[in-house]
Amino acid sequence: MSSVRRFFVEKIGRETALTGEEYSHAKNVLRLGVGDEVVLLDGSGKEYDAVVARAEKGALLCNVVGERPGDKECATPVRLLAGALKGDKTELVVQKATELGVSEIGIFLSRYSSAYMNENKLERLNKVAREAAKQCLRSRAPQISFYGDFKSALESCEGYENKLFACEFAKASDADLSSLAGACALVVGSEGGFSEEEFEQARSLGFAGVTLGKRILRAETAAIAFTSVVMFALGELR
Numbered sequence: 001m002s003s004v005r006r007f008f009v010e011k012i013g014r015e016t017a018l019t020g021e022e023y024s025h026a027k028n029v030l031r032l033g034v035g036d037e038v039v040l041l042d043g044s045g046k047e048y049d050a051v052v053a054r055a056e057k058g059a060l061l062c063n064v065v066g067e068r069p070g071d072k073e074c075a076t077p078v079r080l081l082a083g084a085l086k087g088d089k090t091e092l093v094v095q096k097a098t099e100l101g102v103s104e105i106g107i108f109l110s111r112y113s114s115a116y117m118n119e120n121k122l123e124r125l126n127k128v129a130r131e132a133a134k135q136c137l138r139s140r141a142p143q144i145s146f147y148g149d150f151k152s153a154l155e156s157c158e159g160y161e162n163k164l165f166a167c168e169f170a171k172a173s174d175a176d177l178s179s180l181a182g183a184c185a186l187v188v189g190s191e192g193g194f195s196e197e198e199f200e201q202a203r204s205l206g207f208a209g210v211t212l213g214k215r216i217l218r219a220e221t222a223a224i225a226f227t228s229v230v231m232f233a234l235g236e237l238r
């Protein structure tokens, strides 16, 4: 694994400032200082090699010395919609889906949801995504969005070629996961699962029902397993 530390920055310039939490981590935890090499990520998918040139109050100023395209992103966009989960299980789903390469994650509430979401939780999920992206050497972190109602979550997948709905009461799959090609949108329910009406609503919006087998998986297991199966089918796990 590359030992050069990676940091997300707002904007790249010939001299780029590391500020906020990224600065605190670099300075106070990693003890980085003048002369240390870093890799800067601005979310464009590019990676920038830089060297810490000077330290100011609350910022490390880095000189960019090179750039290259990141080579760890998925070739095919994959969007995961997952029901909000209790405890820190939503963080687990975000972390693992980020490592598996998803491009975007939407967290939703549905009829049988028993968890809740607020601004702090959403910001925490975006931080988990950034940390997971840095750890697995991605050059981008998936943006985590929240949908307070299920219909707007489903509608956010408009335009995806493969719209796949993991339904615990589906008797068979309406899509062949072994031959996927093109952008994929995946939907997985919360602990309480889905109602028949929600499944019908999804199908009316072009989602195909998918079974993940005869066992009922925990929501976090289903989200991670479903994402893994789709990534494998897309040729991303080789």
Ligand code: SAM
Residues within 6 Å of the ligand: 166, 167, 168, 169, 187, 188, 189, 190, 191, 192, 193, 194, 210, 211, 212, 213, 214, 215, 216, 217, 218, 219, 222, 223
């Ligand atoms: N409350 C539901 C029940 O007791 O039947 C279980 C919901 S399960 C914990 C959470 C989500 O994981 C489901 O809504 C579905 O999206 C997914 N899931 C779990 N097992 C599945 C399976 N065998 N096939 C398809 N999806 C599954």
